[in-house]
Amino acid sequence: MTTDLVLGALDDAYKAKCPKKDLIHHSDRGSQYASADYRERLETYHMRASMSRKGNCYDNACIESFHSLLKKEFVYCARFKTKKQAYEEIYQYIEFFYNRKRIHGALGYISPVQFAARFKRKAA
8 A cells, every 4th residue: 555545545535525624534553644745635634643553453443344344245255357447346335335225233223324414414
């Protein structure tokens, strides 16, 4: 994983969600996230950096759980001929199935999109 790759992902997420200032951006201690370029981009977006503690797997348990599910439910069941095909199909799985249709026990057995909508209604 390169700094350019994660910068692109950060830019895409920022454009898609337009978060408010002081959003806490949590990552592991990877060199790409600790790079000057990445930290500078977080400042540009008015995000506060948060990193997991060294050697503490529990700090990133949520994303590790997600990666495990992604692999078991989709990646290991699919064959990709190109990186572009893999990107497109994984994007489709995450954006249109995982986030919009798949129910999540931790969210009260509703999808993340439904959970976010309820949260916004309550916050308004």
